[in-house]
Amino acid sequence: MTTTLLAYPFRLFFLLVGLYGVAIVLAWTGFLFGGLALPVGWSPLHWHSHEMLFGFTSAAVAGFILTAVCNWTGAPPLQGGKLLLLGLVWSLGRVAMWSAGYLPLWLVALLDMLFLPALGVILLRILLAYGNKRNLLLGGMILALSAANLLMHIGFITGKQGWLVQGETLAMNLITLIMLVIGGRIIPMFSANWWRNQGINVQPRVIPALDKACLLITALLIPAAFAGLPWLTGGIALAAAVLNAWRWLGWRGWRTWSEPLLWVLHIGYGWLVIALLLKGLAAFALVGASAWQHALGAGAMGTLILGVMTRVALGHTGRPLQLPPLAWLIYVGICVAAVCRMAAALGWTDYRLGVMFAAAGWCFAFSLFTVIYWPILSRPRLDGRPG
Template sequence: MSNFFQSQSILAHPFRPFFLLTGVYGVITVIAWMSFLFGGLSLPLGWSPVHWHSHEMLFGLIPLAIAGFLLTAVCNWTGAAPLHGKALLALIIIWFAGRVAMWTASWWPVGIAAAVDLLFMPVMAIYMTRVLLRHGNKRNLPIAAILLLLSLANVMMHIGFITSDPQWLRRGELMALGLITLMMIVIGGRIFPLFTINWLRNQGIQIECVKSFTALDRAALLATLLLIPADFFTGTSWLTGVMALIAGTLNALRLIGWSGWRTAREPLLWILHLGYGWIVVALLLKSAAAFNLAAPTAWQHALGVGAMGTLILGVMTRVALGHTGRTLTLPRFAIAIYVAITLAALARVLAALQLLDYRVGLLVAATGWSLAFATFTLIYWPILTRPRADGRPG
């Protein structure tokens, strides 16, 4: 099996299998969820379908995309050789075992499914930490720390299931949402302005329009970070409402400074700015929900479908091209990926805000999401399973 994958280049670099699995699992999870809601599908989950759906999005799907990006980025940060071959396959098997455990949780003694599911992110965090320390790169250790904290959030959700305590389920969910938001803001702030500057320079356009301010960056990061303990200790309160408003405003100013509208001719760039814009919308909706001005699920879906879905697809479509030696030009018909995920995000948020019929909104959102991830998988399968176009290893 390992030799087969290696012959197809799929195990040459972490982004290859993890991005493909993200595309496939992105379709599977949403189809399963819609089948629970409207088709009466029954699986031996052990969990309530609502909490299972939340868990599998946050701790099943999102970590796949995180692994594909971070295990690739750590090579750029340190110059280390990529995780590949049998070691990479072993990590994939750990993730797969967790999914089997979570889809059949009721078949196992209490705690077994949790133990298997909880392995993936700590293993990835330990591996990243070892690589960073070996190469003296302490600057990026906080990223590995976020992975460990995400594992703690997963522990909280499992505690909630085992003890039938919805508060622990809610705490784990909110902590995961906050940590993933923080990670998107940290990484987005590093690469989105840089990508924009590089593209503008290549187009012969003045790059001075792209502005980043250290004080603003730090304030936005701090405000977003402080939302995590605020959620944990106070829940949805006026305090989290005020803090979410501050975080949303600061991140909006940050986004405006990057001048994303100047990249309107380059889909591989404007999709990243659009995804970051969904973070701003989610934070502002979170503030509104704290003051009973919006449904509490609206910000979660603006974040989950809007920000996470858009940025996952935006980053994967770009990284897969660059790291396989291809030109940074969106493949033919791949613009459908961005159209579909944007439609999905709009429909799901409008349904949560009761501005669109709930059933219609969910069906449109699920269809758009599934089309986006399925289209990515179909178009990028040959890119991710074949050798680099420039003949280099990886």
């Protein structure tokens, strides 16, 4: 089993995502409502945010990117001892973050900041070696995430909240861009392939100029955040929401209602649009800031990560693109989590009740993913091919 887990990056990192997705939310709700003491040595709220962004999400990005780059370039996968080492580097960061109350904060920062630069360098080396310039932007985004991580650690070390907020905001904006780029590539392509295989005469509407406009306007949120002008951030976010909604509607996601592996991806991108809309409204003090943050986190990130993992794990292990029995409940769980967390953030329901239902849905979804997909990820491909 160990050899198989190290045969391809998605195998190891997707299991880590499933396990850590449960652990981090259980710990946070235990702290909020159960009196659990978190030995973190700094702001528990920002520790939770940090681990969702740089622990949980970074593992998901690694699993997908290091797998996809093999398709983009024809390069052999990172595997064996090198993959194990990268997984251990990620794990070392998690141990440091969970022990931050007992370690010097500079050491916590050093250990935690090893992973993303390593991931970025590995990706960029492969892309440059194979002349794949189109995807260099993604490598740059991962290295920029390292800078966001540094800002948060400076905030923890100095005790200045401004650094924490800047690092957190930069990370969220970068992850939004990563989801925008990856979602824009795979969602219309997967949908078109399925419609063609089903004999359905439908095509997603893909407008290259609109795709570029979505990327550009959403990227402008990064310098706008540092400018410190709420009206500027709000205007850009609302414009990004409109353009991304136009793009999303063009993919005709409602025509995939009978295929869970597809509609979950469309729903995930829909949450990205909602997050941008709420970000714009929050800048004008029309809703609380936590609304867009949780639309992005519990909604877009949680849904897209599960949607991508459940599909990639099937396709890359030689299995038919058909959900295993009961796996559709994974999507039910994450949808419940996203809706309940949003309801709590917007004050539509009792905060404690909303967060607890959201946590239950989240933990159910990632626990079920881990249980169902553990044998898929830890066993050889069904078709006998390597990987």
